[in-house]
Amino acid sequence: MSSRILVVEDDERIRSSMRLALEEEGYEVDDVASGEEALDHFSAQAPDVTLIDLMLPGMDGFECCRALRRQSAVPIIMVTARTDTHDIVAGLEAGADDYVTKPFVAKELGARIRALLRRARPAEEEPRVLTFGDLELIPEQGVLRHRDGEDVHCTRTEFRLLCELATNPNKVLTREQLLDRVWGYDYFGDGRLVDVHIRRLRTKVEPDPALPRHILTVRGMGYKLVP
Amino acid sequence: MTDGAVAEAPPARADRLRHLLRGPVEVWERLGLRARITGLFALGALLLSILMGGLSFYTASHFLVSDQINASIKQSLAGTPTLEQGLAVPRADEFTLLASVNSTTGATTSVLFFGGNQYSTNTFSVSINDLPEGLRTLVRNGTPATETFDLNNHPQVAVGIPLPTVHARYFAIFDLNDLDHTLHVLALALVVGGLVTTVLGGLIGRLASGRSLRPLTAVSRAAVAIARGDLDTRLRATTEDPDLTGLTRSFNLMVDQLQDRIERDARFASDVSHELRSPLTTIANTLNVLEAHSSELSPRAGQALELLGGDLRRFERMVAELLEISRSDTGSAEMSLEFVDAGELVRQAVAAGVRTLPEAVAPPQVWIDPLLDDTILNVDKRRFERVMTNLLENAALYGGGATRVAAEPGPDRRGLPTMVVAVEDHGPGVPLGERRRIFDRFYRGQTAGRRGASTGTGLGLALVAEHVRLLGGLVGIEDAPGGGARFTVELPVTDGEEPG
Numbered sequence: 001m002s003s004r005i006l007v008v009e010d011d012e013r014i015r016s017s018m019r020l021a022l023e024e025e026g027y028e029v030d031d032v033a034s035g036e037e038a039l040d041h042f043s044a045q046a047p048d049v050t051l052i053d054l055m056l057p058g059m060d061g062f063e064c065c066r067a068l069r070r071q072s073a074v075p076i077i078m079v080t081a082r083t084d085t086h087d088i089v090a091g092l093e094a095g096a097d098d099y100v101t102k103p104f105v106a107k108e109l110g111a112r113i114r115a116l117l118r119r120a121r122p123a124e125e126e127p128r129v130l131t132f133g134d135l136e137l138i139p140e141q142g143v144l145r146h147r148d149g150e151d152v153h154c155t156r157t158e159f160r161l162l163c164e165l166a167t168n169p170n171k172v173l174t175r176e177q178l179l180d181r182v183w184g185y186d187y188f189g190d191g192r193l194v195d196v197h198i199r200r201l202r203t204k205v206e207p208d209p210a211l212p213r214h215i216l217t218v219r220g221m222g223y224k225l226v227p
Numbered sequence: 228m229t230d231g232a233v234a235e236a237p238p239a240r241a242d243r244l245r246h247l248l249r250g251p252v253e254v255w256e257r258l259g260l261r262a263r264i265t266g267l268f269a270l271g272a273l274l275l276s277i278l279m280g281g282l283s284f285y286t287a288s289h290f291l292v293s294d295q296i297n298a299s300i301k302q303s304l305a306g307t308p309t310l311e312q313g314l315a316v317p318r319a320d321e322f323t324l325l326a327s328v329n330s331t332t333g334a335t336t337s338v339l340f341f342g343g344n345q346y347s348t349n350t351f352s353v354s355i356n357d358l359p360e361g362l363r364t365l366v367r368n369g370t371p372a373t374e375t376f377d378l379n380n381h382p383q384v385a386v387g388i389p390l391p392t393v394h395a396r397y398f399a400i401f402d403l404n405d406l407d408h409t410l411h412v413l414a415l416a417l418v419v420g421g422l423v424t425t426v427l428g429g430l431i432g433r434l435a436s437g438r439s440l441r442p443l444t445a446v447s448r449a450a451v452a453i454a455r456g457d458l459d460t461r462l463r464a465t466t467e468d469p470d471l472t473g474l475t476r477s478f479n480l481m482v483d484q485l486q487d488r489i490e491r492d493a494r495f496a497s498d499v500s501h502e503l504r505s506p507l508t509t510i511a512n513t514l515n516v517l518e519a520h521s522s523e524l525s526p527r528a529g530q531a532l533e534l535l536g537g538d539l540r541r542f543e544r545m546v547a548e549l550l551e552i553s554r555s556d557t558g559s560a561e562m563s564l565e566f567v568d569a570g571e572l573v574r575q576a577v578a579a580g581v582r583t584l585p586e587a588v589a590p591p592q593v594w595i596d597p598l599l600d601d602t603i604l605n606v607d608k609r610r611f612e613r614v615m616t617n618l619l620e621n622a623a624l625y626g627g628g629a630t631r632v633a634a635e636p637g638p639d640r641r642g643l644p645t646m647v648v649a650v651e652d653h654g655p656g657v658p659l660g661e662r663r664r665i666f667d668r669f670y671r672g673q674t675a676g677r678r679g680a681s682t683g684t685g686l687g688l689a690l691v692a693e694h695v696r697l698l699g700g701l702v703g704i705e706d707a708p709g710g711g712a713r714f715t716v717e718l719p720v721t722d723g724e725e726p727g
Contacts (some may be wrong), residue, residue: 013509021512024519081504085561103507103543105515177563184443188612191565220566 003117006047007031008038008064009079010056021106027113035059039067044153046072049113053079054091062094069095073155075116077109085192092155092196097157098183101188115184116157127217130166132227135205139163144205157182158201161194165215165225174222264436265429272428276421284417288410295406296373296384303386303399306332314341314393321346333398339538341395353378358398362387366396375403383405442471445648446478458486493556500550507543514539541684548686551613552668555693562607562697566721569602569646570595573634576615581607583616588628591619591650596635599646605721610694617687618650618714624683626654626712637717644720645700651707651714662704666692691716 001035006029011013013032030047032038035056042050050068054061055198065076078096080087088099098112130137134147142159154162160182165173179189182197198217202209216224246626255263306328321341329337329348334351339346345355347369355363357378366374366387375384382403387397445462452460461482462475516538521529554560574593581590615632622629637645657665664670669685691714697701700718707713 011505011509014505014512017516019508020516024516081501085563089317103511103546105511108516135647187571188579188581188609190609191563 002026002028003048003113004028004030004045005113006038006041006050006058008033008035008061010034010053014053018038018106022109025106027110032055033066033094035061035064038064040149042068042072047074047147050074051079051109052076052096052188055081062090065091065094065096069155073153073159074157075113075138077102077112077116088190089192089196090138092193093200095155095200097155097197098193111184115182118184130163130169132166132169133205137162137166139167147185152204158197160206161197162201162205162225165223166227169225169227170225172218172221178222194223200223248410261433261436261440265432268432268435269425273421273425276417277430280417280421284410284414287413291409292375292403293408295401295403296375297400298382299386299401300373302332302401303334303388303397306337306399307388307390307397308335310395310397311392312340312392314390314395328397329399332399333401334386335402336396336400338400339395340398348447353400355398358385358387358400362398368399422696440654446474449478449482453482453485458489466539483704489556493553496549496553496556500546503546507539507546510539511543536633545684545686548690549683552686552690552693555697560697564605564607566603567606567608569599569604569634569720572604572606572608572611573615573632575646576612577619577632579612580616580619584619584623584628586624587639591622591629592631594631594633596633598632598636602636602646603721604646604718606698606718610698611718614691614694614698614716615648615650617691620683621687621691621714622650622652622654622712626652626656628652630707630711636720640717640719646720647719648716648718649705649713650716651711653707653711654710656706656710656712657704665704666702 003017004104005022007015007018007022007029009018009031010033015031015033022029030041030045034040035052036059038050038052041161052061052064052068056064061078065078068074068076075098076096078091079102080091080098080099081102084175091099097116100109102113109183128139130139135144135152136147137144142156144159144162145152146152161178164178164181175191175194176189178194179185179191180187183189183193185193198215199209202212202215208213214226216226218224255266258266309331310324310328313319313328314321316523321339321344324337325337325346328350336347336349338348338355338358342357347355349355353404359374359376360375362372362385366389367390369391370387371386373384373386375382377383378400384401384403386401387396388398400706449460449462451695461479479592514532517524517532521532545619573595577591578591581588584590619629619632629652630649632647632648633651634648637647666688668689669691671683671685692702693720695716698718700716703715705713705715
């Protein structure tokens with residue numbers, strides 16, 4: 001079964017060419033020209049991955065990102081013409097899982113999409129339960145919940161990041177290792193991806209995100225999880 | 228001089244004077260403003276001290292000498308009554324008399340001319356003939372007189388007194404050696420004083436010129452900083468001096484406009500690159516689709532597609548690199564510094580660089596000096612990766628591919644350790660004359676063994692230089708040991724252990 005991709009892009013030419021190229025890569029593609037249309041389309045048919053251009057007329061990419069996040073944990077890749085820290089961090093803060101910079105080709109986009117969708121389907125393994133604080137994590141079932149059974153909502157990328165940290169408790173994982181295992185980047189991936197996602201994760205699993213007790217920063221090295 | 232020139236003697240002399248002065252005038256004009264002001268102050272002080280010293284010396288010596296002469300006259304006159312009385316007595320002993328008068332007057336020597344004989348208290352050295360002729364004549368004619376003269380190189384003053392009552396002439400000679408010595412000391416003091424004044428004048432001139440030239444020095448320092456690329460340099464309006472605020476204001480205005488222009492130019496390049504990215508995305512993706520179906524195309528169309536693809540990638544790189552370079556031109560380059568292991572950084576960067584090269588290019592051998600174990604760099608990894616990628620690509624394009632990448636400790640800079648990463652190839656090398664220009668934008672070597680099909684963007688090495696500059700390092704080119712080029716990148720090493 002091929003993955004379904006929603007492309008949100010106002011430039012008709014780019015939209016058409018991306019549809020062509022992504023279909024060539026074997027994806028099913030839906031494309032819309034604005035953030036509002038994207039939200040409508042989303043409720044009609046949920047995609048596996050959403051691609052959002054940050055510069056959209058009307059509702060801009062950031063707002064669209066936030067709106068989608070409110071209703072879904074779908075992986076979002078933002079498309080930007082600028083590589084300024086401000087835009088990228090703002091996009092990640094708005095809920096994007098990853099970003100690509102124009103000009104990009106469907107091939108490299110395909111690599112990013114595959115990385116985001118990896119392990120999205122549960123493996124046929126005996127489920128293990130990892131615990132830290134008063135939280136339970138079942139990687140194979142994609143479950144994160146409080147011991148009292150209340151689910152904690154997080155995106156797929158946040159979940160996988162948490163799994164990486166939780167399966168190696170008390171061990172420092174470098175940004176490079178996390179970029180490689182969660183996003184499929186090599187040594188030169190963008191460390192900001194990790195930093196922003198860690199920050200978002202903390203707001204969900206830490207009692208006090210400003211004074212983290214479980215997900216700790218090891219300065220100059222990386223991050224570690226303390227149960 | 229020719230005959231014809233004789234008639235024009237006066238202008239010729241003026242010419243000669245001008246000719247003689249030309250040398251010194253040229254030297255003077257070649258001197259700096261500060262040196263000239265210093266020189267003028269010193270010259271002024273010298274002239275002033277010569278004038279004042281000369282005047283002082285003249286006045287003092289005149290006063291002292293006349294004072295001494297008056298004293299001599301008074302003393303000589305004090306002895307004359309004794310002499311007149313003594314000589315009035317018949318058969319007087321003239322020598323004894325003269326000796327006693329000599330001691331009364333305090334003269335050095337007394338000479339008496341009496342009754343056709345002359346008597347001297349110092350017969351051996353002083354006779355009447357040693358006295359000045361004018362004085363003797365005056366006294367012989369009955370006029371008392373004084374005159375200074377030299378006797379055996381000693382300055383003397385002689386007082387001549389006619390003694391008409393006894394038909395004698397008396398001369399008292401006083402030694403002026405003490406006075407002379409005093410005047411010598413005075414002259415010496417004045418000369419030394421004059422020299423000290425000259426030096427002081429020069430010093431004051433130097434200080435004053437330094438002070439008045441300080442705004443100019445500030446301007447030139449600011450101009451140098453601006454030329455170096457530090458466009459935020461401005462002159463500070465430190466004084467309320469109306470002579471200087473104008474200069475400061477117009478200088479700063481000039482730099483403002485210059486900066487504005489440079490930023491506008493740089494922004495334009497950046498905007499152009501941004502605008503080009505959207506159509507490029509379309510073209511690149513469309514081409515991807517075409518390439519996936521290239522087997523369905525005719526050979527001619529396939530060839531055309533291949534050409535198109537090759538140059539599209541080059542165009543993409545150009546736009547990306549132009550954007551990269553304009554970003555550092557506008558000063559909006561962002562650094563994301565991380566602490567990383569030196570060896571790991573180099574290995575990974577080479578691996579990343581090799582991935583971008585065509586598969587036909589053999590990967591270089593990587594050697595990390597064991598001395599670099601545990602060496603930590605605080606560096607922007609992606610920037611360093613771009614440096615290595617571009618250097619490896621440059622080697623592939625112009626040097627037949629990099630043969631070796633070596634990282635080793637570099638020289639200490641300002642007491643801080645460095646690391647040198649060298650990328651070597653076995654190509655033709657880079658001629659000395661091109662080594663600086665090769666880092667210029669769009670400069671391509673004249674003698675490089677370029678590979679026909681895939682040429683670079685012309686910005687690769689310029690970006691290397693730019694990135695390395697932003698990383699606080701240095702780039703260089705040497706000859707590789709076995710022939711070929713050796714590009715070196717020197718980076719600062721964080722001191723000691725990785726911080727907390």
